Structures are given as structure tokens and as C-alpha cells.
Amino acid sequence: MSEHTSGDPSVSDAAALLERYGIVPGVPSGPLVAQCRLARVATGAAAVAVHLDGLAEPVASDGDPAQAPAVASAGLLDEDGGVLGRLVAYADRPVDAGLLEVAAGGVAALLEAEVARDRIFDLEEAVARSDDQLAQASGQIVHDLNNPLAAIAMCLEIAREQVPDGDLLASLLDRAAGSAARMKRMTVALNDYGQRITQGSTDLAVEVPALLREFEPLLDEVVEVVEPLPVVAMSPGDVRTVLTALWENATKFRDDEVDLEVVVDAEQVGEAWRVRVTDNGRGIGQAELERIFAPTVRLDKRIPGMGLGLATVRRIVAAAGGRVGAEQAHGGGTRIWFEVPAAGPSGHAGAGRQVSPD
Secondary structure (H helix, E strand, C coil), X not given: CCCCCCCCHHHHHHHHHHHHCCCCCCCCCHXXXXXXXXXXXXXXXXXXXXXXXXXXXXXXXXXXXXXXXXXXXXXXXXXXXXXXXXXXXXXCCCCCXXXXXXXXXXXXXXXXXXXXXXXXXXXXXXXXCCHHHHHHHHHHXXXXXXXXXXXXXXXXHHHHHCCCCCCHHHHHHHHHHXXXXXXXXXXXXXXXXXXXXXXXXXXXXXXXXXXXXXXXXXXCCCEEECCCCCEECCCHHHHHHHHHHHHHHHHHCCCCCCCCCEEEEXXXXXXXXXEXXXXXXXXXXXXXXXXXXXXXXXXXXXXXXXXXXXXXXXXXXXXXXXXEEEEECCCXXXXXXXXXXXXXXXXXXXXXXXXXXX
16 A cells, blocks of 8 residues: 555545646645636635635635635546545635536646646657557547647636726636647647558648648748648648648748748659748758657647657658658758659659759
8 A cells, every 4th residue: 555545545536636637735736726816816815715625724826715614615526527526615705606607617627637638748659659548648648638629718718708807807807718728739649640540542742832822911921932842642631730840840930020922832753742841930950850750759848739740751761661861951941852652653753854863
């Protein structure tokens, strides 16, 4: 039996709850305290605290619960409907029970999101598995993240509707909504990373302009397409995932001093085609050009993300029998290329400049 448990089942259950949600007794959890602060300001309570079942003391609070009686509480329910504990409001007068319920939903969703986020660290182990196992593992993680994220977003939206613009609480709610949106983008990246690779061929001369139109007006004046473009042995869905990741990467790491420019072109390399995406952004150091394709690598921690975009590109291209690479572009910026087999004779396959393989 661990040092956190005893013969009392309630103590064991409480210890399991703390371990599941990564809560250390006596060490305040910043996100939980922030949720308590939002609930306190929204309801007008003197204090709000998170109580988990089996624990005498709250695991997080804002304000001093000892200074006022408990006047209202709302259950903290996990995604299966189980009761984790209660969000309790302390005040000398009645508080808005409806807003406390909304806040409790946000706290419960935050706890569940923490559990799901911990599972992301298992992803590197999943990389070594087969494609089917990887898709299954990442799909489950995305599912576990999406449910609490949806609940968080809904609770924040409801709470925000009750607060006028310019109020301090409005600013806090907007900031929390922004954090939830960033986590949603992370789940999209994770889903892309674990997507099943499909067989097929794609005419880039058709697919690239069509994809660019979906990004209007964000990239239509930024990306220059140099024709001719070939037909390659990758499915349209995989091509879209790869190009989207490369364009988003160029956008994230743009040079703020100059207007962003991205060039897409292709050249024949033996029996394959090398598609190149060149930008005029910040550039990447020579020592980092290979490391950027590894999962979870982020060269600039100030830019949100999971570091899976270029890892996704490499995985998809490798599954198509190709390879990827990066190099410093002339005059600054970065050129990232992916090389995949030609799809066979076509009106585009013989066009372009032929070069010798590296």
C-alpha cells in the first residue's frame, strides 16, 4: 500500500483522486484557483472553494472560506456522471446558484482536461507502433480532450454572456476562452498526426489552387505557385494535410519586419518529384534543420502548438514512400521540401526542370 493510503477506503479513494488529477495537497493549482476566482467574481461570493470527496480541506480556493458561511454548492461531475466533489460558495448573503453551476462545470471540465493532457506524453511511445495502433491511440486522446474542451467552451460562453464588456471578469473570461481555443487547435494537430494514411494520387496543379482558395484571404496574396506542378502518388487528403502544415509553419515563423512571401514549386528528381515550400521568414539554424521533424520539437516556446506539424509531414510522406528535408533559403528564410514518387505518366509528369538525385 502506498504512503498516501491507509486502511480507510475513503482515504484511499481521496488519494486516488489527487493522483488522477495531479493535485499535490498544500500546493495551490493555478488553473483551479483561477476558476475559483472567476466563480467568486461572477456569483458575488466572499470566497469559492473546490472540495473533492474524501478530503477535509479544499484543494483550491479564492477568498477566505473561514470568513463567511457556505451558502451554495454545485456538484463536480466527471464525463461519466460520477461525483468528484463540490464547488462551494461562501457569503453573507445568497449568491447566483445558476452561475455557480456553470462555474462547477468549468472546474470539472478543467480536471478532466488535465487527465487527457497527461496522456499526450504517451504519444512518443505510440510513434514506435504500427500506423493502426498510432491512429487508435491518438484518436482516443483527441476524444478525451474534445469532451472537456467542449464543456469548458460552453461554460465560458454562458458566463461571458452574463458579464458586460469592460468588466474585469469579462477580460478573464476572454482570456480563458482564448486558452480553450488554443487547446482545440492542439487537438486538431494531434488528430492530423495520427490520421490514417490512404493510398491515391493527386494532381497538384488542381489541388494546390483549390486549397489556397480555402485560405482566402489569409494566403491568397502570400503564396506564389510556380507552374508546372506534377501528379504525385499521395492521396488528396494527405497532400492537403502536408501543405497546410507547411503553410501554417511559414506563417507562424514569419519575420515581422517584412511582408511574408511563400513560394511553392516542384522539380523532378529521378523517378520522384520534389515539392518545395520556400518562405522569407526568420530562418532555422543549420543545426536544427533535421531536428524540426521530430515529434514535439518546438524551436520557439512562445509560439503555441505541440510541435507535431512537421512530424506529421514526415510521417505522411514516409508512408507514401518519400522523404522530407529542410534547408536555409537564399537571402534568409527556410525551404522545406517533400519528395514523393510520381503517380505515372500524365500531362504534368514530364514538365518542369529535371535534376539529379541528392
